[in-house]
Amino acid sequence: MLSNVGTQPLFPAGQGPPNPAGQTNQPPPGHLLHFHGRPSVTIKKNAITDDYKVTSQVLGLGINGKVLEIFHKKSGEKYALKNFKLLP
Ligand SMILES: Nc1ncnc2c1ncn2[C@@H]1O[C@H](COP(=O)(O)OP(=O)(O)OP(=O)(O)O)[C@@H](O)[C@H]1O
Structure with a gap:
C-alpha cells in the first residue's frame, strides 16, 4: 500500500483545511479539530x-x-x- 498512515491531525489545532479557493477555513472559536484514521489517501488513476x-x-x-x-x-x-x- 502506498499511502502514509498516521494518527496526527491533518491540520494544526485552530486551523481548518484549505477551501477550493486556497483560503484556510477557520473552525468556530474553541472548536478542536480531531481526525481519526488515515489523514489522506490519494487515489491514482494512472498505471x-x-x-x-x-x-x-x-x-x-x-x-x-x-x-x-x-x-x-x-x-x-x-x-x-x-x-x-x-x-x-
Ligand atoms: N511496508 C512494508 N515493508 C516491508 N514488508 C512489508 C510491508 N508491508 C507488508 N510487508 C510484508 O508483507 C506481509 C503481508 O503484509 P500485509 O499487510 O498484506 O499482511 P496482512 O496483515 O495479511 O494484511 P491484509 O490482510 O490486508 O492482506 C507482511 O507480513 C510483511 O512481511
Whole structure:
C-alpha cells in the first residue's frame, strides 16, 4: 500500500483545511479539530508502472496476496506494494 498512515491531525489545532479557493477555513472559536484514521489517501488513476518500478521481490504474504518491493522512479525511494482484490 502506498499511502502514509498516521494518527496526527491533518491540520494544526485552530486551523481548518484549505477551501477550493486556497483560503484556510477557520473552525468556530474553541472548536478542536480531531481526525481519526488515515489523514489522506490519494487515489491514482494512472498505471502504477508510470511512477514506480515494480520488482518481483516478494516482501511478504498477506491475506490478499503478495506484497512486492517497488521503487519510485524519480526519487528512488523504496515502497511496499500491496494488492487488493476488488469484489464486484
Ligand atoms: N511496508 C512494508 N515493508 C516491508 N514488508 C512489508 C510491508 N508491508 C507488508 N510487508 C510484508 O508483507 C506481509 C503481508 O503484509 P500485509 O499487510 O498484506 O499482511 P496482512 O496483515 O495479511 O494484511 P491484509 O490482510 O490486508 O492482506 C507482511 O507480513 C510483511 O512481511
